[in-house]
Amino acid sequence: MSEVYKALADPTRRHILEMLRTSEMSAGQIAEQVHVSKPTLSGHLNVLKAAELVDVTRHGTTLIYRLNTSVLEEAIFALMSAFKIGAPTEQADIKGAAHAAKE
């Protein structure tokens, strides 16, 4: 579980996770949008894989990464329960959170 927090601590990794939310992607496709060297990207993907935040399957020479939503959900709800924070009840909360997420 602690590995999940560490994985989320890096902005590049959070960006990758957000990209994978829409659809699964190969490492090469990710590399087109994340401007770090391939070795660096590979390292980030390994951290995400170790935290089980992403799953990988090979298709020929390409590796397909996809978001493991359940692990992310578990982490978020673990945080919520650890601090006894309830679900938001107003749309304003959701908008506020969406705005904060872009920073």
Add this chain to the structure above:
Amino acid sequence: MSEVYKALADPTRRHILEMLRTSEMSAGQIAEQVHVSKPTLSGHLNVLKAAELVDVTRHGTTLIYRLNTSVLEEAIFALMSAFKIGAPTEQADIKGAAHAAKE
């Protein structure tokens, strides 16, 4: 915002935050339960303060730390929103109403 994730990445700091959930505490009281040296603890408290996860007020010679729940809530809801992970309550209702339940 990124500072919040980094602050949460360390298990000692998460422990401190959980302690502060119940009630505010002085640095000395925190030190009794967190077994690191005082300089190390002071460093952790500074990280939490920089992320605005805690507020500090001085009472005489002692510094009182208390959890800034709103910043923690914002971080959690930012995560939920970024990954479209819905709370199983009103948030789902709002989304469902807004998008006419399609996906």
Add this chain to the structure above:
DNA sequence: TATTTATTTCGCTATTTCACAAAATAACAA
């Protein structure tokens, strides 16, 4: 003013993290 208590800052070491270029590996096609 001098002392005591609570906490921080300073100075240092060890470990981890992030980044890159170059070399290596995996799968496939010719």
Add this chain to the structure above:
DNA sequence: TTGTTATTTTGTGAAATAGCGAAATAAATA
């Protein structure tokens, strides 16, 4: 087998992080 593409592993260096003991600071009290 040789070559091509996709991706990772290796090696290295710079910067950040966590840890500690010793010294410094802030506030209260004698």
